[in-house]
Amino acid sequence: MLKSCVLSGCKKLGSLVLRRSVLPEQAGVFRSVCSIPRGASHGPCSLRRLAPSSAACQQRPHVFTACHLETRCYSEVNRENSHSEKDTGVSSEESHERDGDGAFQPFSPGPVDAFTIDVLVSLLRQENAVDMCVIKVPDQIKYTEYFIVASGISPRHLRAMALYAIKVYKFLKKDGDRNVKIEGKHSEDWMCIDFGNIVVHLMLPEIRDVYELEKLWTLRNYDEQLRNIPPDKLPEDFIYDVDITK
Amino acid sequence: MALPQLSRSLTGLLVGTSSIIQQRTFGVSPVAAAIQKMTRVRVVDNSSLGNTPYHRAPRVIHVYTKNGVGKVGDRVLLAIKGQKKKALIVGHKMPGERMSPRFDSNNVVLIEENGNPTGTRIKVPIPTHLRKLEGDFSKVLAIASSFV
Numbered sequence: 420m421l422k423s424c425v426l427s428g429c430k431k432l433g434s435l436v437l438r439r440s441v442l443p444e445q446a447g448v449f450r451s452v453c454s455i456p457r458g459a460s461h462g463p464c465s466l467r468r469l470a471p472s473s474a475a476c477q478q479r480p481h482v483f484t485a486c487h488l489e490t491r492c493y494s495e496v497n498r499e500n501s502h503s504e505k506d507t508g509v510s511s512e513e514s515h516e517r518d519g520d521g522a523f524q525p526f527s528p529g530p531v532d533a534f535t536i537d538v539l540v541s542l543l544r545q546e547n548a549v550d551m552c553v554i555k556v557p558d559q560i561k562y563t564e565y566f567i568v569a570s571g572i573s574p575r576h577l578r579a580m581a582l583y584a585i586k587v588y589k590f591l592k593k594d595g596d597r598n599v600k601i602e603g604k605h606s607e608d609w610m611c612i613d614f615g616n617i618v619v620h621l622m623l624p625e626i627r628d629v630y631e632l633e634k635l636w637t638l639r640n641y642d643e644q645l646r647n648i649p650p651d652k653l654p655e656d657f658i659y660d661v662d663i664t665k
Numbered sequence: 666m667a668l669p670q671l672s673r674s675l676t677g678l679l680v681g682t683s684s685i686i687q688q689r690t691f692g693v694s695p696v697a698a699a700i701q702k703m704t705r706v707r708v709v710d711n712s713s714l715g716n717t718p719y720h721r722a723p724r725v726i727h728v729y730t731k732n733g734v735g736k737v738g739d740r741v742l743l744a745i746k747g748q749k750k751k752a753l754i755v756g757h758k759m760p761g762e763r764m765s766p767r768f769d770s771n772n773v774v775l776i777e778e779n780g781n782p783t784g785t786r787i788k789v790p791i792p793t794h795l796r797k798l799e800g801d802f803s804k805v806l807a808i809a810s811s812f813v
Contacts, residue, residue: 602801606779611803
Protein backbone atom coordinates (compact mmCIF):
# COMPACT_ATOMS: atom_id res chain seq x y z
CA MET A 420 0.00 0.00 0.00
CA LEU A 421 2.70 2.35 0.94
CA LYS A 422 4.71 1.48 -2.11
CA SER A 423 1.85 2.10 -4.46
CA CYS A 424 1.11 5.49 -3.01
CA VAL A 425 4.70 6.48 -3.16
CA LEU A 426 5.00 5.39 -6.76
CA SER A 427 1.80 6.89 -7.95
CA GLY A 428 2.12 10.09 -6.03
CA CYS A 429 5.54 10.81 -7.32
CA LYS A 430 6.16 14.24 -8.59
CA LYS A 431 6.58 14.44 -12.26
CA LEU A 432 10.18 15.31 -12.38
CA GLY A 433 10.05 13.05 -15.38
CA SER A 434 8.39 15.84 -17.29
CA LEU A 435 11.61 17.77 -17.05
CA VAL A 436 13.44 14.83 -18.46
CA LEU A 437 10.94 14.58 -21.29
CA ARG A 438 11.33 18.22 -22.16
CA ARG A 439 15.00 17.73 -22.63
CA SER A 440 14.78 15.24 -25.42
CA VAL A 441 14.48 17.81 -28.11
CA LEU A 442 16.38 16.44 -31.05
CA PRO A 443 14.24 13.96 -32.91
CA GLU A 444 17.09 11.68 -33.80
CA GLN A 445 17.93 11.09 -30.22
CA ALA A 446 16.81 7.75 -28.98
CA GLY A 447 15.92 8.91 -25.52
CA VAL A 448 15.66 5.90 -23.37
CA PHE A 449 15.00 6.71 -19.80
CA ARG A 450 15.43 4.10 -17.23
CA SER A 451 14.91 4.73 -13.62
CA VAL A 452 15.52 2.30 -10.90
CA CYS A 453 13.88 2.82 -7.59
CA SER A 454 14.54 0.84 -4.55
CA ILE A 455 12.96 0.97 -1.18
CA PRO A 456 15.42 -0.12 1.41
CA ARG A 457 14.65 -2.33 4.29
CA GLY A 458 12.49 -0.75 6.92
CA ALA A 459 12.90 -1.19 10.58
CA SER A 460 9.73 -2.99 11.33
CA HIS A 461 8.73 -4.30 7.95
CA GLY A 462 9.73 -7.36 6.10
CA PRO A 463 12.15 -7.73 3.25
CA CYS A 464 12.44 -4.85 0.91
CA SER A 465 11.41 -5.08 -2.63
CA LEU A 466 12.90 -3.67 -5.70
CA ARG A 467 10.80 -2.18 -8.36
CA ARG A 468 12.38 -1.67 -11.66
CA LEU A 469 10.56 0.68 -13.89
CA ALA A 470 11.61 0.75 -17.46
CA PRO A 471 9.25 3.00 -19.27
CA SER A 472 10.29 4.02 -22.69
CA SER A 473 8.74 7.42 -22.76
CA ALA A 474 8.19 8.60 -19.23
CA ALA A 475 10.41 8.42 -16.25
CA CYS A 476 8.88 8.79 -12.88
CA GLN A 477 11.23 10.24 -10.35
CA GLN A 478 10.63 10.06 -6.68
CA ARG A 479 11.38 12.58 -4.06
CA PRO A 480 12.65 10.84 -1.01
CA HIS A 481 10.62 12.34 1.73
CA VAL A 482 8.06 9.88 3.04
CA PHE A 483 7.42 9.35 6.70
CA THR A 484 4.46 7.23 7.60
CA ALA A 485 2.44 6.99 10.72
CA CYS A 486 4.27 3.89 11.78
CA HIS A 487 7.59 5.73 11.52
CA LEU A 488 8.89 3.74 8.66
CA GLU A 489 11.44 5.81 6.90
CA THR A 490 11.57 5.10 3.23
CA ARG A 491 14.18 6.64 1.17
CA CYS A 492 13.86 6.18 -2.48
CA TYR A 493 16.25 7.37 -4.99
CA SER A 494 16.32 7.21 -8.66
CA GLU A 495 18.86 7.97 -11.20
CA VAL A 496 18.48 8.92 -14.75
CA ASN A 497 21.14 8.20 -17.22
CA ARG A 498 20.31 9.40 -20.57
CA GLU A 499 21.44 7.87 -23.75
CA ASN A 500 21.72 10.21 -26.62
CA SER A 501 22.53 8.84 -29.96
CA HIS A 502 25.11 10.59 -32.01
CA SER A 503 23.70 13.17 -34.31
CA GLU A 504 25.46 14.77 -37.19
CA LYS A 505 24.29 18.26 -36.36
CA ASP A 506 25.37 18.06 -32.81
CA THR A 507 28.93 17.65 -31.73
CA GLY A 508 28.38 14.03 -30.99
CA VAL A 509 27.49 14.16 -27.35
CA SER A 510 26.85 10.82 -25.84
CA SER A 511 26.26 9.86 -22.29
CA GLU A 512 27.06 6.73 -20.49
CA GLU A 513 25.04 3.59 -20.49
CA SER A 514 23.03 3.30 -17.38
CA HIS A 515 23.88 0.38 -15.28
CA GLU A 516 20.99 -1.73 -14.26
CA ARG A 517 20.80 -2.99 -10.78
CA ASP A 518 19.35 -6.26 -9.90
CA GLY A 519 19.15 -8.25 -6.76
CA ASP A 520 17.44 -7.51 -3.55
CA GLY A 521 18.65 -3.98 -3.11
CA ALA A 522 22.11 -4.87 -1.94
CA PHE A 523 24.73 -2.58 -3.33
CA GLN A 524 26.65 -4.15 -6.13
CA PRO A 525 29.82 -2.42 -7.17
CA PHE A 526 30.37 -2.15 -10.87
CA SER A 527 34.04 -2.95 -10.88
CA PRO A 528 34.51 -5.71 -8.39
CA GLY A 529 37.93 -5.93 -6.90
CA PRO A 530 40.35 -3.33 -5.56
CA VAL A 531 39.90 0.17 -6.88
CA ASP A 532 43.13 2.03 -7.32
CA ALA A 533 42.15 5.05 -9.34
CA PHE A 534 39.45 7.60 -8.99
CA THR A 535 37.48 6.96 -12.12
CA ILE A 536 34.03 7.93 -13.21
CA ASP A 537 32.68 4.57 -12.07
CA VAL A 538 33.91 5.14 -8.56
CA LEU A 539 32.34 8.56 -8.44
CA VAL A 540 29.02 7.43 -9.84
CA SER A 541 28.81 4.52 -7.47
CA LEU A 542 29.62 6.62 -4.46
CA LEU A 543 27.02 9.18 -5.44
CA ARG A 544 24.50 6.38 -5.75
CA GLN A 545 25.49 5.10 -2.39
CA GLU A 546 24.87 8.53 -0.96
CA ASN A 547 21.38 8.54 -2.43
CA ALA A 548 21.92 11.27 -4.93
CA VAL A 549 18.70 12.19 -6.61
CA ASP A 550 18.45 12.41 -10.39
CA MET A 551 22.03 11.89 -11.27
CA CYS A 552 22.92 12.76 -14.82
CA VAL A 553 26.27 11.87 -16.36
CA ILE A 554 27.16 13.54 -19.62
CA LYS A 555 30.17 12.63 -21.70
CA VAL A 556 31.53 15.85 -23.05
CA PRO A 557 32.89 15.61 -26.59
CA ASP A 558 36.55 16.24 -27.19
CA GLN A 559 36.00 19.44 -29.11
CA ILE A 560 35.02 21.15 -25.89
CA LYS A 561 38.32 21.27 -24.15
CA TYR A 562 36.95 21.56 -20.68
CA THR A 563 36.48 18.18 -19.16
CA GLU A 564 35.56 14.63 -20.09
CA TYR A 565 32.59 13.92 -17.88
CA PHE A 566 30.03 16.31 -16.53
CA ILE A 567 27.87 15.08 -13.67
CA VAL A 568 24.84 16.87 -12.30
CA ALA A 569 23.13 15.48 -9.22
CA SER A 570 20.46 16.75 -6.90
CA GLY A 571 20.19 16.42 -3.20
CA ILE A 572 17.45 16.52 -0.66
CA SER A 573 18.75 19.35 1.47
CA PRO A 574 21.83 21.57 1.71
CA ARG A 575 23.22 19.24 4.32
CA HIS A 576 22.81 16.35 1.95
CA LEU A 577 24.72 18.18 -0.76
CA ARG A 578 27.50 19.00 1.61
CA ALA A 579 27.69 15.42 2.81
CA MET A 580 27.92 14.12 -0.74
CA ALA A 581 30.59 16.63 -1.64
CA LEU A 582 32.69 15.89 1.43
CA TYR A 583 32.40 12.19 0.92
CA ALA A 584 33.49 12.49 -2.70
CA ILE A 585 36.50 14.54 -1.62
CA LYS A 586 37.36 12.02 1.04
CA VAL A 587 37.31 9.12 -1.39
CA TYR A 588 39.33 11.12 -3.89
CA LYS A 589 41.98 11.93 -1.34
CA PHE A 590 42.17 8.31 -0.37
CA LEU A 591 42.58 7.14 -3.93
CA LYS A 592 44.73 9.81 -5.43
CA LYS A 593 48.32 9.31 -6.35
CA ASP A 594 51.11 11.69 -5.47
CA GLY A 595 51.10 13.62 -8.71
CA ASP A 596 47.43 14.52 -8.69
CA ARG A 597 46.44 17.94 -7.53
CA ASN A 598 44.21 18.54 -4.55
CA VAL A 599 40.58 19.21 -5.15
CA LYS A 600 38.41 21.67 -3.32
CA ILE A 601 34.69 22.21 -3.10
CA GLU A 602 33.52 25.36 -4.83
CA GLY A 603 30.48 26.98 -3.37
CA LYS A 604 31.02 25.57 0.07
CA HIS A 605 29.25 28.56 1.60
CA SER A 606 26.30 28.51 -0.71
CA GLU A 607 23.36 26.39 0.28
CA ASP A 608 22.11 25.34 -3.07
CA TRP A 609 24.94 24.71 -5.49
CA MET A 610 28.28 23.05 -4.90
CA CYS A 611 30.73 21.90 -7.47
CA ILE A 612 33.91 19.90 -7.49
CA ASP A 613 36.36 19.90 -10.36
CA PHE A 614 38.36 16.69 -10.54
CA GLY A 615 40.19 17.54 -13.73
CA ASN A 616 38.63 15.04 -16.08
CA ILE A 617 35.31 15.02 -14.23
CA VAL A 618 33.23 17.92 -12.97
CA VAL A 619 30.45 17.29 -10.47
CA HIS A 620 27.67 19.74 -9.76
CA LEU A 621 25.48 19.14 -6.74
CA MET A 622 22.40 21.29 -6.67
CA LEU A 623 19.01 21.48 -5.09
CA PRO A 624 16.15 20.66 -7.45
CA GLU A 625 14.83 24.21 -7.57
CA ILE A 626 18.06 25.72 -8.68
CA ARG A 627 18.64 22.87 -11.06
CA ASP A 628 15.48 23.89 -12.87
CA VAL A 629 16.66 27.46 -13.07
CA TYR A 630 19.98 26.71 -14.70
CA GLU A 631 19.19 23.52 -16.64
CA LEU A 632 22.78 22.54 -17.00
CA GLU A 633 22.00 19.19 -18.56
CA LYS A 634 20.18 20.88 -21.38
CA LEU A 635 23.08 23.15 -22.07
CA TRP A 636 25.69 20.45 -22.00
CA THR A 637 23.84 18.03 -24.21
CA LEU A 638 22.35 20.46 -26.63
CA ARG A 639 25.27 22.86 -26.66
CA ASN A 640 24.35 25.48 -29.26
CA TYR A 641 20.79 24.31 -29.70
CA ASP A 642 19.87 25.07 -26.13
CA GLU A 643 16.70 27.07 -25.85
CA GLN A 644 17.89 29.50 -23.22
CA LEU A 645 20.80 30.37 -25.47
CA ARG A 646 18.50 30.89 -28.39
CA ASN A 647 16.29 33.19 -26.38
CA ILE A 648 19.15 35.58 -25.81
CA PRO A 649 18.64 38.38 -28.31
CA PRO A 650 21.62 38.86 -30.61
CA ASP A 651 24.05 41.55 -29.60
CA LYS A 652 24.32 44.52 -31.83
CA LEU A 653 27.43 46.62 -31.90
CA PRO A 654 26.88 50.36 -31.64
CA GLU A 655 27.62 52.12 -34.88
CA ASP A 656 30.67 53.92 -33.62
CA PHE A 657 32.37 50.87 -32.24
CA ILE A 658 35.80 50.31 -33.71
CA TYR A 659 38.19 47.56 -32.98
CA ASP A 660 41.56 48.54 -31.65
CA VAL A 661 44.49 48.76 -33.92
CA ASP A 662 46.79 45.92 -32.99
CA ILE A 663 48.52 46.64 -29.73
CA THR A 664 51.93 45.06 -29.75
CA LYS A 665 53.38 44.40 -26.35
CA MET B 666 31.16 47.83 -24.47
CA ALA B 667 31.74 50.96 -26.48
CA LEU B 668 29.35 53.74 -25.82
CA PRO B 669 28.25 56.50 -28.11
CA GLN B 670 30.75 58.84 -26.49
CA LEU B 671 33.67 56.51 -26.74
CA SER B 672 36.11 56.30 -29.56
CA ARG B 673 39.47 54.66 -29.58
CA SER B 674 42.33 55.79 -31.62
CA LEU B 675 46.02 55.73 -31.03
CA THR B 676 47.50 59.14 -30.54
CA GLY B 677 48.03 60.78 -33.83
CA LEU B 678 46.34 58.02 -35.78
CA LEU B 679 42.81 58.16 -37.00
CA VAL B 680 41.32 54.81 -37.60
CA GLY B 681 38.85 55.27 -40.38
CA THR B 682 35.57 53.67 -39.64
CA SER B 683 32.38 55.65 -39.74
CA SER B 684 31.97 59.34 -40.20
CA ILE B 685 30.89 59.83 -36.60
CA ILE B 686 34.36 58.87 -35.37
CA GLN B 687 36.23 61.21 -37.63
CA GLN B 688 34.39 64.15 -36.16
CA ARG B 689 35.67 63.43 -32.68
CA THR B 690 38.42 65.69 -31.60
CA PHE B 691 39.89 63.80 -28.71
CA GLY B 692 42.23 60.90 -28.73
CA VAL B 693 42.23 58.13 -26.19
CA SER B 694 45.28 56.44 -24.80
CA PRO B 695 45.61 52.68 -25.22
CA VAL B 696 44.76 50.36 -22.38
CA ALA B 697 47.02 50.93 -19.39
CA ALA B 698 45.65 48.85 -16.56
CA ALA B 699 43.12 46.15 -17.18
CA ILE B 700 40.06 46.94 -15.09
CA GLN B 701 40.05 49.42 -12.27
CA LYS B 702 37.65 51.78 -10.59
CA MET B 703 35.38 53.71 -12.88
CA THR B 704 35.90 51.51 -15.92
CA ARG B 705 32.80 50.84 -17.90
CA VAL B 706 32.27 47.15 -18.47
CA ARG B 707 30.09 44.96 -20.55
CA VAL B 708 27.87 42.42 -18.85
CA VAL B 709 27.87 39.27 -20.95
CA ASP B 710 25.38 36.96 -19.29
CA ASN B 711 21.65 36.86 -19.89
CA SER B 712 20.58 38.30 -16.56
CA SER B 713 17.88 40.93 -16.61
CA LEU B 714 19.97 43.32 -14.54
CA GLY B 715 22.75 43.22 -17.06
CA ASN B 716 20.66 43.51 -20.16
CA THR B 717 17.99 46.07 -19.46
CA PRO B 718 18.99 49.43 -20.88
CA TYR B 719 19.90 52.25 -18.56
CA HIS B 720 21.17 55.70 -19.24
CA ARG B 721 24.50 54.95 -17.56
CA ALA B 722 26.78 52.09 -18.41
CA PRO B 723 27.71 49.66 -15.63
CA ARG B 724 30.85 50.89 -13.90
CA VAL B 725 33.33 49.26 -11.60
CA ILE B 726 33.41 50.90 -8.20
CA HIS B 727 35.71 48.54 -6.36
CA VAL B 728 38.17 45.83 -7.31
CA TYR B 729 38.75 43.05 -4.80
CA THR B 730 42.48 42.62 -5.25
CA LYS B 731 45.53 43.85 -3.41
CA ASN B 732 46.29 46.46 -6.03
CA GLY B 733 43.26 48.03 -7.55
CA VAL B 734 43.73 46.37 -10.91
CA GLY B 735 41.45 43.60 -12.01
CA LYS B 736 42.46 40.87 -14.41
CA VAL B 737 40.57 37.80 -15.57
CA GLY B 738 39.18 35.92 -12.61
CA ASP B 739 39.03 38.83 -10.20
CA ARG B 740 35.91 39.92 -8.40
CA VAL B 741 34.73 43.48 -8.72
CA LEU B 742 31.85 45.53 -7.43
CA LEU B 743 29.73 47.15 -10.10
CA ALA B 744 27.25 49.97 -10.00
CA ILE B 745 24.41 48.85 -12.27
CA LYS B 746 21.08 50.60 -12.56
CA GLY B 747 21.58 52.41 -9.34
CA GLN B 748 22.46 49.32 -7.33
CA LYS B 749 25.61 47.55 -6.31
CA LYS B 750 26.36 44.10 -7.62
CA LYS B 751 29.35 41.85 -7.49
CA ALA B 752 30.77 40.53 -10.73
CA LEU B 753 33.56 38.40 -12.10
CA ILE B 754 35.91 39.58 -14.83
CA VAL B 755 36.04 37.17 -17.73
CA GLY B 756 38.00 39.13 -20.28
CA HIS B 757 39.64 42.46 -20.74
CA LYS B 758 41.09 44.55 -23.50
CA MET B 759 44.56 44.67 -22.06
CA PRO B 760 46.95 42.09 -23.42
CA GLY B 761 47.82 39.49 -20.83
CA GLU B 762 50.06 36.50 -21.10
CA ARG B 763 51.34 35.38 -24.46
CA MET B 764 49.02 32.78 -25.99
CA SER B 765 46.13 33.82 -23.81
CA PRO B 766 43.04 35.41 -25.33
CA ARG B 767 42.56 39.16 -25.44
CA PHE B 768 39.07 40.48 -25.85
CA ASP B 769 37.79 43.56 -27.63
CA SER B 770 35.65 44.57 -24.68
CA ASN B 771 35.92 44.31 -20.92
CA ASN B 772 33.59 41.44 -20.17
CA VAL B 773 32.06 40.75 -16.83
CA VAL B 774 29.60 38.16 -15.43
CA LEU B 775 27.26 39.13 -12.59
CA ILE B 776 27.59 37.06 -9.44
CA GLU B 777 25.74 36.77 -6.18
CA GLU B 778 27.29 36.87 -2.75
CA ASN B 779 27.60 33.10 -2.58
CA GLY B 780 29.23 32.84 -5.97
CA ASN B 781 26.21 31.74 -7.98
CA PRO B 782 25.96 33.51 -11.31
CA THR B 783 22.94 35.79 -11.67
CA GLY B 784 22.33 34.92 -15.30
CA THR B 785 21.83 31.43 -16.62
CA ARG B 786 23.70 31.45 -19.91
CA ILE B 787 26.75 33.14 -21.35
CA LYS B 788 27.00 33.48 -25.08
CA VAL B 789 30.36 35.20 -25.27
CA PRO B 790 33.47 32.98 -25.30
CA ILE B 791 35.04 32.44 -21.91
CA PRO B 792 38.76 31.83 -21.47
CA THR B 793 39.60 28.33 -20.34
CA HIS B 794 42.58 29.38 -18.27
CA LEU B 795 40.03 30.46 -15.65
CA ARG B 796 40.07 26.87 -14.54
CA LYS B 797 43.65 27.00 -13.42
CA LEU B 798 43.25 30.16 -11.43
CA GLU B 799 42.60 30.22 -7.73
CA GLY B 800 38.93 30.80 -7.12
CA ASP B 801 35.49 29.38 -7.72
CA PHE B 802 34.92 29.45 -11.43
CA SER B 803 33.29 26.13 -12.16
CA LYS B 804 29.85 27.63 -11.91
CA VAL B 805 30.61 30.27 -14.50
CA LEU B 806 32.27 27.70 -16.74
CA ALA B 807 29.23 25.47 -16.41
CA ILE B 808 26.87 28.07 -17.87
CA ALA B 809 29.22 29.14 -20.63
CA SER B 810 28.38 28.05 -24.14
CA SER B 811 31.70 28.57 -25.86
CA PHE B 812 35.29 28.54 -24.72
CA VAL B 813 38.35 30.27 -26.02
